[in-house]
Amino acid sequence: MRFGRTSKAIGVAAVAALALSACATSGGGNSPEGTGESTAAAAGGSISVAETNAFSSFNSDSATGNVDINGKIAYMTHGGFYYVDNQLKVVRNEEFGTYEKVSDDPLVVKYTVNEGAKWSDGNAVDAGDLLLNWLVESGYANDAKTDEEGNVTSGTNYFDFAGDTSGLGLTEIPEVSDDGRSITLTYSKPFADWEIAFGGLNDGGIGLPAHVLAEKAGLADEQALVDIIQGLKRGNPDEPAKENKDLKAVADFWNTGFDTKSLPTDESLYLSSGPFVVDSITPDQSITLVRNESYTFGPKPAVDEVTIRFIGAAPDQVSALKNGEVDIIAPQPSADTVELLQGIEGVTVDVEDQLAYDHIDLNYKGVFKEANVREAFMKAIPRQAIVDRIVKPLKADAAPLDSQFFVPAQDAYEASAASNGSGDYKEADIEGAKELLAGATPEVRIMYNKDNPNRADAYALIQESAEKAGFKIVDGGLGASDWGAALGNGTYDATIFGWTSPGVGVSGVPQIFKTDAGSNFNGFSEPAADKLMDELIVTTDSVEQDKLVTQIDKHVWDSFYGLPLFQSVGLDAYNSDRIEGVKYQPNQTGVFWNFWEWKVK
């Protein structure tokens, strides 16, 4: 067949035109794709928040998903019985559900989800969900033994729960009410932190939906999972039971099935029972939450949409705030960052205390075996000077921390600080220290993290002051990768490092201060304090708890334990020209704690 030149050209042109029109967008160029979102944005508006770490899992309770940012997403997308406000008080959400202490001895607590509370797929939040959460958080079925290297040698660990199982571990399998909306927990002995043991938003609320897990694990329905849980026996590592295949399937999915950096196509993996539901994710860049239309059981957010963008470094968060790309930031505080932020017009900066605090601990052996040497050393520590050097540049009204247990945000702080004798150690008392030493020149080796400038500064100030009093100070500072492992190994006499106060709850107290406890690195042992702590962990009344902790605080100070130095400083800043309602919060939830109050002006 022969074609003329012209017809060839026409043919080529026709094919080309066809090809081009085939790859055109459907619906024409001026399709009104953008209108939907602009009307939505007009109603409640959208707020953008900067976060340091990138989102990685919809299960913030699992070992791999236990990262701050995942917890914050869970906080916004889950319903729960209570949250912790910025005064570190427990606030109940009775629109979602209620819990009440039925009896004190034995401690019995009943949790009820209100009718109407439901997941975003329409399924009710019910006792099945509570049961599953309880099973995860109590570690009830686990009967594994692990060796030093973390390998399981016998039995089975089901859920890799990142939280503490010691509280709910005291409970037996809960009773489920007939209407299927409440469970009743019976503790084998009184538990001090019962109020924050279960279903709090700060710990991810009522975490993952039981009906989804049942389906993913290949069970018939949610009821099948409920039946399995109710038929369980308490795990006993000494006599491991045969692995429960169905439960293991559920647990395996729970452990890793919700880890994702991008939005799954399967909506059941990110069901919401809270004010927001995840709308889209750009991996490692941003995550967007929109209003959960079926949510009517709790504080209703004022904004329609929250976008969280992941920005690592503080200066970059600041310039993003300045450029209007984000509205709220909470970067790592430093004097430079605070100064930079305060120089921006229309930005409100909150510089407040964090729950983390630095302290110096003295070992109860070696050179510090004698109480008067410890006392002399404590007298020689210039706490005010340390605060002036490290914290004052960020926060003008900073003061030394005067309690080993409370922080100023807590009501009990002032009474405890006034009575524990901390007043004697505000400033360095070189003369007093010299008197106590009576001419002796003990050699003290101080261990700290050399790579942390705050700790190095504190060390330098302490060294200078203590040498004036007659101490010989040996620099035992270690690098960032080594100091942690050296804690409690007896190669030093004193150490400077940080603890984080939980803010609410008292379970952490014996962990540090009880004889031979896991984090008791300096060998503090005081029978009277031990007794008080035994009493503390079975005291369910918060006023009584404060009284006991105040007494323990006094014991600790009286035995010349060491000194708390200062609270770390937290920072948040927001574009107050555009939004309002942002409030500082010292715990790990950060500014998100009252996200429903955020408003676009």
Next chain:
Amino acid sequence: MVTYIVRRLFTAVLILLGASFLVYQLTALSGDPLHDLRESNSPNKEQLIQQRIALLDLGTPAPIRYFGWLAGAAKCVVPFVGQCDLGYALNGQPVTEALGRAMGMTILLVTASAVLAIVIGVSLGIVTALRQYSGLDYGVTFMAFLFFSLPVFWVAVLLKEFGAIGFNNFLRDPHIPVSSILIIGVVSAAVWFVCAKGSYLRKLGSAGIGFLLAAAVMWGLSVTQWFKTPGLGLVVIVICGVAIAFGITLLAAGLKNRRALYAALITVGIGTVIYFPIQELLAQATGLMIFLLALATVLVGLAVGWLMGGYDRRQNMNAAAMTAFLVGGLILLDRYMQAWPAYFNNGRINGRPIATIGSETPNLQGDFWVHGLDTFTHLLLPTVALLLISLASYSRYARSSMLEIMNMDYIRTARAKGLNERTVVMRHAFRNALIPIATIVAFDIGALIGGAVITEQVFAFAGMGQLFVQALDRTDPNPVMGVFLITGVLALAFNLVADLVYSALDPRVRVKA
């Protein structure tokens, strides 16, 4: 040749094995993966530590753990059978998945700056070599070294402050004050003065032209509120197109070659004619369509050049195809500018288009052009930062290589036999000057994929550099090894490619088997 390549590949594997072992050990030793937990006073501290130990398999000594990793990585090499298994990151994400994503981001970030750095750097180098020891040469050398010695994090911060925040503020009311117009005019005058050739008077004259031109353009942009509703319009496209046609013909064929010039001008004419009809099609653009259109544009240029006929058709075709491509680029640019108001007034942009972080505006709704602009506004600053810094090396290499060539005997011979200067420079000198640069480019491409750690950090780009640094921070060896594997393989591969390319380009170099 084949034995040479095989030998090189074999040593490459050995190097990779040794290096990966070293890197694995160094990463494992670089920190304490439990440090945050040691400071914890939560009641379940022991349990958390056990979980972490199990997750990272810390119970096994690092040298032995390495072989576990190696066994997984080896599966990547086995074709068809093996699923690539580079392990999991601490947050439970498979490393292969993280790598794929990070590599995409890095390629997005570095491609434009790499291409621009090569094109601009090499042309600057050639031009300065041709005018050695002139004001232009000194000026460019000074700037190149200045940019080269700037720390990238500082440049980035300056760019954010002025290029993004400052420029966005300016866009609120895009009125250029007289003082700024004058300053820009003076800068332009200085550039023209330095670039001009000839007597002092002539230089002064061109400085004057430069001043007037820049001031007039700035004034025009300000008065017409061009920054609010930018666009080129057909007139500017035609003027620029004709200029491009002359410029390209000058370089590719010489203005004496009338057929080439006419071919180039005809493609400009075709572009002008097609400008209005094509808008309809462009309104429904997709990436594929733009690619096909670009292809078609080049083909049309080639066809026009071929049809012009004459003694040397290739010259016509080159000139016409390049002109067509560039004019097509102008039309594309014009279309992007038409989309600017829609982008600028989008609720998510809110009148502050130039971004300081990330690669896209979350949840931006819009057509192809709006998304294109979004990518542009996000990539602008990091690209400029990277460009400024990599410009220097290319321009220096190109300059020295060109100078060396220009002093060769065969250049003198070419001149002596009466070739005009264009032919001498473009055909005899320029091509040969590119040979050493080709090898440098090959090296650089390998290095680029490794990520620009600091730039990625500052602009919150989740690329290879970020992946590497963050994993190192957590003492999490798997992602570190993943990044190392990619960069190591690429470095070795491009090393080999550079050697082969050199021997292919330069017949004097022979690969000895």
